Every structure is written in C-alpha cells, then in structure tokens.
Amino acid sequence: MRHPAELIAHTAGVVSRRLGRGGGTSLPGMVLLRLHPTAAGRLARQLTRGSVAISATNGKTTTARLVRSMVDAAGWPTVANTAGANLLSGVTTALLAASRESPSPTFGLFEVDEAALPAVSRQLRPRVVVLMNLFRDQLDRFGELESLVERWRTMVDELDPSTVLVANADDPAVAALAMRHDRVVLFGVDAADVARAELSHAADSTHCTSCNAPLAYDLITIGHLGWWRCDNCGLARPTPDVTVRAVQLRGAEGITLTVATPRGDVSAQMALPGLHNAYNAAAAVAVAEALELDLDLLGPALGTADAAFGRAERVTCGDRDLVLLLAKNPTGANENVRTVLLDPDPLDVIVSLNDRTADGQDVSWIWDVDYEPLFERLHSLTVSGIRAHDLALRFRYGGFPTDRIVVEPDPGRALDTAIAAAPPGGRVYSLPSYTALLDLRAVLVDRGLVPAFWEDE
The missing domain is CATH 3.40.1190.10 (Mur-like, catalytic domain)
Structure with a gap:
C-alpha cells in the first residue's frame, strides 16, 4: 500500500515543474524524507535485483x-537518478517516481x-x-x-x-x-x-x-x-x-x-x-x-554509451562543434587539458569559472591547473563566468598575451565569441566549472540546441 506521504511528495514535484521552479528532481524526496525519514529504504526494498x-x-x-x-x-x-540529483533527497525522488511505474524497475543505479x-x-x-x-x-x-x-x-x-x-x-x-x-x-x-x-x-x-x-x-x-x-x-x-x-x-x-x-x-x-x-x-x-x-x-x-551532461558532451552550433568538458577541480581540469592537447588543430577554447556554493567560493585552485601547455596551441581564448577576470589574471601571469584574452563574463556572448573565432567546420572546447556549465547549458536550452537536464535521459 502506498504511504500517504508519497502522494504529498509526488504532488510537490508536479507543482514544482508546472510553476517552472525546476525539474522536481530533489523536492519530492526532500518532502518525503521530512514526512517519512526512512522512506528511501522502504522504496529500495522493492528492487528485487538490489x-x-x-x-x-x-x-x-x-x-x-x-x-x-x-x-x-x-x-x-x-x-x-539520471538528472544528477545525487544527495539522499535526489535518490529518494528517483525511487518515488519509479514506484509509480508499471512494470516496476527491479534494479537501482545511483550516483551519490x-x-x-x-x-x-x-x-x-x-x-x-x-x-x-x-x-x-x-x-x-x-x-x-x-x-x-x-x-x-x-x-x-x-x-x-x-x-x-x-x-x-x-x-x-x-x-x-x-x-x-x-x-x-x-x-x-x-x-x-x-x-x-x-x-x-x-x-x-x-x-x-x-x-x-x-x-x-x-x-x-x-x-x-x-x-x-x-x-x-x-x-x-x-x-x-x-x-x-x-x-x-x-x-x-x-x-x-x-x-x-x-x-x-x-x-x-x-x-x-x-x-x-x-x-x-x-x-x-x-x-x-x-x-x-x-x-x-x-x-x-x-x-x-554516450556522454553524460557536460562530460565530453558534444553540441552542434551551426557548422561548428562545441565540446563540453566539466572542469571543477585541478585534477579534472588537468585531464581535460591533456585531452584537448591531443587535437592536432589550432585550439579555440572557452574557460568559464563561477564561485557559487556548488563551485566553491575559493577559486584559487585555478593556479594549480596546468594551463600553460595550451598556450602555444591556442587560436583563440575566451574566459567567462562570474570570475572571468580571475581567469584572465591566471592566464596573464602564466605568460599568455593579455591582448589575446577575450574577457566576456556572460555565457551566451562568450559562446558566440568563441564560435565566431573558430573556423567553419571547427571545434570549440568549453572547460567550465560546475555552475558555469549549468549557465552555459541554460543558454543552449534556450537556443533549442540541447534538452533541459531533467529531460536528458
């Protein structure tokens, strides 16, 4: 029998989507856990394959x-939890939604x-x-x-x-x-x-x-x-x-x-x-x-298997390709630089940095990223995001010519600048921090180039 709290939580998610407050990927779970703290375990027990x-x-x-x-x-x-809501509330939301499916899922797979x-x-x-x-x-x-x-x-x-x-x-x-x-x-x-x-x-x-x-x-x-x-x-x-x-x-x-x-x-x-x-x-x-x-x-x-949201995801922008490479910490950013350098052509790159809670407000980690190997290969460099000027300073002190750094905090204008700089048929690499990726993704959604993240199954 369905617990009454589950109906209340499900309704909260429906209302959230209809009001345009988000995809309802966490709110139903938050509501359900508040009303029924062990609900996730109860729902998970219905998965016969674990x-x-x-x-x-x-x-x-x-x-x-x-x-x-x-x-x-x-x-x-x-x-x-394919929408990426990876706290207990997001996992609970996914389990709640699955409990209403017919036939019911037999297996649960969660990034946490x-x-x-x-x-x-x-x-x-x-x-x-x-x-x-x-x-x-x-x-x-x-x-x-x-x-x-x-x-x-x-x-x-x-x-x-x-x-x-x-x-x-x-x-x-x-x-x-x-x-x-x-x-x-x-x-x-x-x-x-x-x-x-x-x-x-x-x-x-x-x-x-x-x-x-x-x-x-x-x-x-x-x-x-x-x-x-x-x-x-x-x-x-x-x-x-x-x-x-x-x-x-x-x-x-x-x-x-x-x-x-x-x-x-x-x-x-x-x-x-x-x-x-x-x-x-x-x-x-x-x-x-x-x-x-x-x-x-x-x-x-x-x-x-195709790329997950922002993880080597490719987006066609007219006659150019945009490659999204999430770079949220020094190790991840260094690996993305390593990957970009394998492209034999001159490189068109956007580096985007925000300092919201999900990014971390201390952005000094960018000084631990080995951006310098890119310098001789760059055809164009655009820095963007709330902390675009910090990125510009990082590249300047690394030895990249200041007059070749385009500083454009707005994600849409930064994208347009980088796309315009790339040759026809070329490729633009985007290395954003987490919320900078969300900002860029919102631009791409508005332009009809990608689905909203909660629709990306």
Missing part, C-alpha cells in the same frame, strides 16, 4: 552512465555525492557500493579529503557482509578503505604507455594512510593515482581484479581500450575521451563483475 551506489570526486556520473548501458543490455528495468554516501548506504543497503576516487574539490571545505575518508571508513565498517565493495586500487586512500571489507572487486590501470613522468603539483593523497610517510610511485596516471607503495611500512597498491591493460587516447574522438577481468578481456572503442574515462570504464566493468553480468554484453555496452 541497487548500486557509485561515489567519487570525479567520474561518478559517467560511470553510472556506463553501468546503465550494461544493465540495459542485460534487460534489467532500472531506476536511476561523496558526503551523502554514508546516509544513502545506510538507507538503501546497496548490493554494490563503488568508491572510485577522492580528490581535492572545493578549497573552502577545509580538511574535506580527511573528513570524507573518515566518513567513508565508518560506512565501510558498517556495510552488510553481503555487499560487494568495488574500489580503485590506484587511489591510496580508497584502496586502504577497501582492505577493511571482505567482499571486494578492485580495479585499476596497468597501461604503462599512458603514465606520467612525475606527480603533478596538484596531486592530493601523497602520504601513506597507515604511517603518514611519503608514498613512492612506480607508475603515475592521474593526480595521485597509480602504482603506489609506502617504503616505510610496506603498505602498497593491491593487485586489481579488473584492470585496463591497454588504452589508446584519441583526443576528443574517444579512447580504445582493453580491460582484463577474471572471466576474460573486454575490448571497446568508446566515444568518451581521456584516461579518466578509462578509469570510469574499468569501474563499470568491475561493477558488472560484481553483478555477474554476461561478459559478452560489456564491450558493446561501453562502445554505445
């Missing part, structure tokens, strides 16, 4: 998209904010919990990484013994957490040809979680990820169960990779660019291992 909760600083949205492609191929009716994961895990009791990475994100959250590690440690210790923990062996903090649980599937990258020569200055977790000694690396991939070891206490990267053993980076066109699993190899040509998406693919394959999905489904599912 659920997966995926969390990370970078990559959770795309990984959820990849897993969705796999379970769709397996024919599993699935509920997911790092800080919200413990609460979501306690309510949903997921079949699989995925810990992908932890990077510094918002500088105004002092001690954020350490706090999250502590919260995740408590959550891991409270997991049901039947829950499978999928974890990144290449992230020292995440791997150490995984060692606390019995049922674990570890993933990582073993492709030495894409390794970095040294840690970037923006690397975060570079000390041993056991003894606090500096870590040594035999191979470095992204930020602090890689083949890590502590020469002081002997703690070291555990051997992954699922590993990317070969990957070819093809710039904005995507990647070609082979992922080794205990059941055999999975090969795919993906439309998603960058080494970070090789990690996302490995995480998705590791989830498939935990769910015991047919191995033959996985390669085609990876190959047909």
Whole structure:
C-alpha cells in the first residue's frame, strides 16, 4: 500500500515543474524524507535485483552512465537518478517516481555525492557500493579529503557482509578503505604507455594512510593515482581484479581500450575521451563483475554509451562543434587539458569559472591547473563566468598575451565569441566549472540546441 506521504511528495514535484521552479528532481524526496525519514529504504526494498551506489570526486556520473548501458543490455528495468540529483533527497525522488511505474524497475543505479554516501548506504543497503576516487574539490571545505575518508571508513565498517565493495586500487586512500571489507572487486590501470613522468603539483593523497610517510610511485596516471607503495611500512597498491591493460587516447574522438577481468578481456572503442574515462570504464566493468553480468554484453555496452551532461558532451552550433568538458577541480581540469592537447588543430577554447556554493567560493585552485601547455596551441581564448577576470589574471601571469584574452563574463556572448573565432567546420572546447556549465547549458536550452537536464535521459 502506498504511504500517504508519497502522494504529498509526488504532488510537490508536479507543482514544482508546472510553476517552472525546476525539474522536481530533489523536492519530492526532500518532502518525503521530512514526512517519512526512512522512506528511501522502504522504496529500495522493492528492487528485487538490489541497487548500486557509485561515489567519487570525479567520474561518478559517467560511470553510472556506463553501468546503465550494461544493465540495459542485460534487460534489467532500472531506476536511476539520471538528472544528477545525487544527495539522499535526489535518490529518494528517483525511487518515488519509479514506484509509480508499471512494470516496476527491479534494479537501482545511483550516483551519490561523496558526503551523502554514508546516509544513502545506510538507507538503501546497496548490493554494490563503488568508491572510485577522492580528490581535492572545493578549497573552502577545509580538511574535506580527511573528513570524507573518515566518513567513508565508518560506512565501510558498517556495510552488510553481503555487499560487494568495488574500489580503485590506484587511489591510496580508497584502496586502504577497501582492505577493511571482505567482499571486494578492485580495479585499476596497468597501461604503462599512458603514465606520467612525475606527480603533478596538484596531486592530493601523497602520504601513506597507515604511517603518514611519503608514498613512492612506480607508475603515475592521474593526480595521485597509480602504482603506489609506502617504503616505510610496506603498505602498497593491491593487485586489481579488473584492470585496463591497454588504452589508446584519441583526443576528443574517444579512447580504445582493453580491460582484463577474471572471466576474460573486454575490448571497446568508446566515444568518451581521456584516461579518466578509462578509469570510469574499468569501474563499470568491475561493477558488472560484481553483478555477474554476461561478459559478452560489456564491450558493446561501453562502445554505445554516450556522454553524460557536460562530460565530453558534444553540441552542434551551426557548422561548428562545441565540446563540453566539466572542469571543477585541478585534477579534472588537468585531464581535460591533456585531452584537448591531443587535437592536432589550432585550439579555440572557452574557460568559464563561477564561485557559487556548488563551485566553491575559493577559486584559487585555478593556479594549480596546468594551463600553460595550451598556450602555444591556442587560436583563440575566451574566459567567462562570474570570475572571468580571475581567469584572465591566471592566464596573464602564466605568460599568455593579455591582448589575446577575450574577457566576456556572460555565457551566451562568450559562446558566440568563441564560435565566431573558430573556423567553419571547427571545434570549440568549453572547460567550465560546475555552475558555469549549468549557465552555459541554460543558454543552449534556450537556443533549442540541447534538452533541459531533467529531460536528458
């Protein structure tokens, strides 16, 4: 029998949409949880195949998209928070909406904010919990990484013994957490040809979680990820169960990779660019291992998965292409720069920065981004957003000529400027912070070029 609170919460979402106050992706869940605090757990128990909760600083949205492609191929009716509302309220909203569907979904797939994961895990009791990475994100959250590690440690210790923990062996903090649980599937990258020569200055977790000694690396991939070891206490990267053993980076066109699993190899040509998406693919394959999905489904599912909102999403703007590469922290921005540099043509780039709550009000992280390799390749540079002038200063002090920097805070005018600067048939790369991406997306929606985010299924 449907709980009366569910009807009230559903009505709140309908009213929100009709009044133009948003997509109703969180409000129904907020209302329902206020009236019935354990509602998410109650609704999740109706999922006969259980659920997966995926969390990370970078990559959770795309990984959820990849897993969705796999379970769709397996024919599993699935509920997911595809609109990106990744707090407990957003997950509850998705579950509430699914409870009204016929036939009802049998499986739940949720991307979850790092800080919200413990609460979501306690309510949903997921079949699989995925810990992908932890990077510094918002500088105004002092001690954020350490706090999250502590919260995740408590959550891991409270997991049901039947829950499978999928974890990144290449992230020292995440791997150490995984060692606390019995049922674990570890993933990582073993492709030495894409390794970095040294840690970037923006690397975060570079000390041993056991003894606090500096870590040594035999191979470095992204930020602090890689083949890590502590020469002081002997703690070291555990051997992954699922590993990317070969990957070819093809710039904005995507990647070609082979992922080794205990059941055999999975090969795919993906439309998603960058080494970070090789990690996302490995995480998705590791989830498939935990769910015991047919191995033959996985390669085609990876190959047909499209980009999530703002994550290597492509938009046609007249006779130019716009590529959206969300850049919300130093590690993510550096990987996007690395991807853009694989384009052999002169580069037309928009970098956009806001300082709203979801971005973090301390924007000094832009000084940790390695923008300089772009300079010799730039055909045009437009900086935009609330903190456009901070970006201009960053590029100026990096050595880029001031007279070549176009400062245009307005996202629509910035887009028009960059599109006009690109040659016919050319490509514009947009590297926005989170709310700057939302602002640009609103412009694209108004122009009829993309659907509203809550319609993007």
